[in-house]
Amino acid sequence: MSGIESMLQRNLQVLGTGRELARLADKVLSAYPDPYQLAVTQASVILRKHTGKDWDPRQVWWHQFSRASSSHRSFTGWAHSSPPAKSLRFTELMVERFDPGFQEATDSLDLYGGFYRQGPHAHTYDERNEVPMLARDVQQDFWALDFAQLYRRQISAFWAAYQDDFRLLAKVNLLGQCARAERGGYIDSADAAQLRAHVVPGLSAGERAPSLAQLREQSSVELRASGYGLGVASGAAIYAIQGPGTRVLLYCPWAEQALRGFDNLQGMAGWLREHLATAQGRGAFQQALIADPQDLEAAQAVQQALQALGESPSDAAALAVLKQQRSPVGHLLDALVEHARQEMQHTAARLVDNSQLRKALWRGYLGAFLKVFGGFVPLGWPVSLVLLGATLAKVGLEVDGALHARNAQERKAAMRTAILDSIFGALNMVDVSFGSSLASLTYQAPFHELDASLAEWEVEQAPTSSLAGDEANELLDSKPMGSDRLQGIRLGTDGSCWIELEGLPYRVRFSPELSSWLIVPPENPYAFGPLRPVRMDAAGEWQLLVPPRLLGGAPTDGLASEPSAFWDEYMHTHLDRSQTLSNAARARQRALLQGRAIDVLDDEQEPLVDEDGFDFIDSEGEHVYTYRHDGEYRNHRIFMYTEEDGAKINRFLREGEREFDYGDEVEYLDNLADDLGKLPHNNDVPLYRGGHGTRSTSGTHFRSGQFKVGDVLVNTDLTSFTENPYIVRLFAADNDLVAGSGVEGVFDDSSVVFELPAGSYQHGTPISPFSSHPNEAETLFLPGSYFRVEALKEIRGGDYHFVSVRLSEVPRPASGEVYELRTGELFDKAAYAARLGSAELANRFFPD
Template structure:
């Protein structure tokens, strides 16, 4: 076996050891009782209850006014003139509640306030920007939420279920930070060996740690642990780990460089004394000890002790002061850290009032003081729990306030995950293995359709299966495959990529730890979001493709001109699974934000309200020119896109029927098109679009054989695709009172799902970061894009069937018929142009 193959085999062994630990990280992050996430979830439920839609609460404000006038157009019956006396985001309202006066007179909420899609800077507050919810009804919902009691219960549940997991991940963090310190020369190999033994005496030098080994403790730790009490509630600013030979390790869990090794306690005191003479370093130690708590008495005590060390007359004097501050840590160090983190979370939660206490505070006028102490959602700054798992402020790269209060829950969780995995990668010595794919393999977030697949029931398929069309690669691979281990039959290139030969064709493969099988993957992206195509090596040494067996009930009636097939991929995504759907949408949002990250976008500075254009639309004015796309902290905004995604917008009626609701809709369409053309395009994800007869977008003409492979379609309106196949399945079905099984609705002969594979389109603009409905994972195409039908197939399961249309974007064909993507009808350009009041608009999308 070559050295490259040995490295790949070692990478597979790392995956086997590491993937269970990655799952542990994901479980901790998902279960972590983040109070902001809990408040956000309540806000989402309130919005869905009253509007029937999953609008993002970050776009919803509660405004309270000194006056109001009646209106027969608004949902509440009232309209207001700004500016409001008080403005609160809906998520914050879940915590803060309405003013005390309205607790006694809830009916007045609808007169003096309302919910709106714009902030306090808006020029109008009426039916044009209202959210159809009544304050009086929302107040009743809020009092059904006992937030303080609920949060405390979630903390107890978290520690009851995940306490042992915390200890394992805390060990990984110590080992990972130790590896980094050893590489940087801050500690010795002997120091690291002692850390390893302290974590578990089952760990062996040079052998990757496993979950089972990390769950085992050390009977005799070679290190004595002491902490330094800078004040009565110091959570562990730094620790001393001392060996019998006098050598000392300084552990600072909040620091990027967490470990420092010293020959003696005196050398450690000398280093601390010198470091603390720098004001920035002293402040960093103080912040770690105080954790953001605003207490003058505590600040004085912490700074007194730190300054005392820095200003000591000698190194010996500094060592004496440190000895005075020392407190022994008895028993297992990781159990101690676990108890400290749990108690820290419990203490934070005591500052959250339950409903009965909240009512008393309101009646006694204490609420303002309570809110000042509470400071939003995280009174004690960065949680110790996250810090001890490797997600320190420095590593996550977020400002404390921004990270804990940001509306962007998905980005926050992703940042935490990356920080924790960083320690895991180091603990597994992944850097020594090489190959960027090693990191990607371990961090890979396995999609739902790759989990729990019963491969033992799958059958050998012909290698010419349609699912492999386009997957073959024109790559030079080694002439001889590997002969042993998991790599038997696999050809390994110098970059560590893995390939197989099957029936004379070359395919790239990736090993799935979850399925213990090799999977055929796209040659340019082994981690692409694609159906599962497992292969196995036969007794004759030939690769075989596996597929799902035929359903016992047989297949549905055949459709002329296309094959019928089952699909594990669509078996997963035609079922309702809100949790998995949210995960996919959040990954899509994160991807789309990465597209925007390097784009030159206007920034709205913290504390500044958006400007308004002449129509009252939010924007940022630069040299008297409105910029509708802007970023505020970690969030993106565009009022034109927000309106398009709102329930009030019927703008596609102009494209479809020539139906206008407002006189300025052509102007709006032109400005929206300008904005979409300015935003960056992206073709880095496979897109889906569902259609059904009940929505006027069905696939009857495919079912009737009137549309065939090779035909050309054109989109004639603002056309949405999604990165989330769960959403496509919803739109491909008709939602009845009760759908069979776990399906989102009823599928029939008009059900159709379009697929635009990654890199097979050019002009899609990701808009989820700007949308009122981020979970739709939306990419938008302006009218006038042409798509060729590359593949047609009928996909079916026990309770569903639909026509799957695989598309690829092309230029405008010179000759031949073109069909409307939405209806399947022959496109009549003259009829289309006649729908617009402004001829230049049609000319823009369909130039002559």
């Protein structure tokens, strides 16, 4: 067996357990009490209650003014043209509340204050940038909201539901730390075997990986463990683990190197003495152990304890100092988890009802998590996170950055990566090439793969037709054939896996969720898309599996009807799952911008405002509309397009109607096109667009037989696609009606879903980081994008049916007819220019 095959066999053996642990980590992280996210969630509920819209509360401002003028156009009846005297984001206002003077004089709230989409830099505050809410109504919601009590309930609910899972992940982290320490020579093989046996029953040999059942069991192998406070008020700062004899392991769960072995306790004390004699060594311990630097008494206690150890005249004296702070802890894992729980409750107790959160609180809440999974960290990086493996060093975020609101998603993603790194080590997985093995563990299976069952799937009789375009340009004869779990699989030197099906090569990956191999894109084996499972028949030939065909009935309107396991999942209304995909899409789109030269506005500064009311910054005398501020990407023109103003702009493009509040429509579109042209295009993911007759995009003309594969369509408006398929139902159905299943949205013959497969388009611009509705995971195409029809069919499910139109973006045809994507009408450039009242704008989008 080759080295590559041996490593792949090893990883396949434990991949199922690894992915189960990864999903468990996702559940724990998702439920982990986060006061910031709780604030955002509660703020979003209030905003939706009063506006009926899903506003991002971080983009909504409360402004307080010293004077006002009446306005019959604004929601409050007032407008303001002077700079605000005080400004808070909505999430900040929810915690800090309105000024005391307004608490009694509630009638003055809406006269001298209001909610707006622009910060304190705007020239005017009126109907153009207001958020339609009355402050006196919001104040009632604030008084009804006991934020501190909500947070405490969240903590209680978390430990009631997830204590066992938390303990299991803490075990995994300790096993991973053990494996790293043994590889690094910090502990010997006997140390490692004893520790593994203490953590997991029957687990001692380093080459064995625990099963999920083993991880859930309590070991009967006891090791003596002692905790040492080192000035910490409650719990232990470090642990000493002793087995038979005098050998001892120092365990600092918060440290980058968590485990170190010594011949005896005095040897451990000597190492601590030497390490703490240096300012750098003491600084690392202080950063980890001082939960709140503002608590001077507690900070001084830690500093004095560390100083006493570091200044001990001998190792024996250092041991004597340690013994004064020793306390037995019983079973190590039980002690660690209890410490994490108590610390989180202590953090919650410091949160005063309906008052301002201090920075130390944010740090304290994170501390509970971190001290179980990898490191006690500055300002209380949570013990709980440490125990899961998410130390500050591994997460790679500065404390201010890690705790700041703008990094909420990045922080959680970094925590997840750190925890999965511990899982990788605990299972002794081997990285075959450039992170490919770790990718198989960190990969989050899409929901249509996670919940699918292949039990009733059938063999596809014409697989090459169904797989057209998925085959690889790869010679398989030179690749060795695998055995056992890899039977019938050709192995690449980089760990890639391949099969031959009806004479054509395809790349595959193994899905532990389905216990099946899947055909995947050759260049991106973890790409999002429909399932293509394969199995080997008795003759050793690979077969493609497809969902059972629909029974009976003739093709509808000449279109063949098919079921879709993919759309059976994504036509459901799963708010949590949809949010997960939207978060991933937003993170992906933000990553595309990180390598770009984008100007940054200092957090202490505010943008300027142009004559049309759009925010910009000055860069060496140039007006720059795309920039970073307060950790977020900004472009006010794009932001306003994603608001209701975008509907006004598209009505202008579709009907010539002029109702835009921010200057001239033609000038705005010219400027918007310039801004989009400076942003990165990307085609790494499939895109989807839903349409319905009630939303000005109908699928009826695709049912009439008017169109066939090969026809070319063009968009004449700003056309949005999403990379989150859960969003599609909102646009492909009549949402004023309720389906028989009880789900909002009824489909009819005007329902249509357009799909652009990954790699099949060139000019889409991801705009989610700039959007007022980032959950829509939007990619925008300017007018004048041409699309060829690649496939037409009807998809039918339990409570949905629609025309599925698969497209690919193509250059403008040299000849032949072109039809409007939205209406199916023949495109007429002259009529389009007349509708816009601007030949120049028409020529920009449709050059001769």
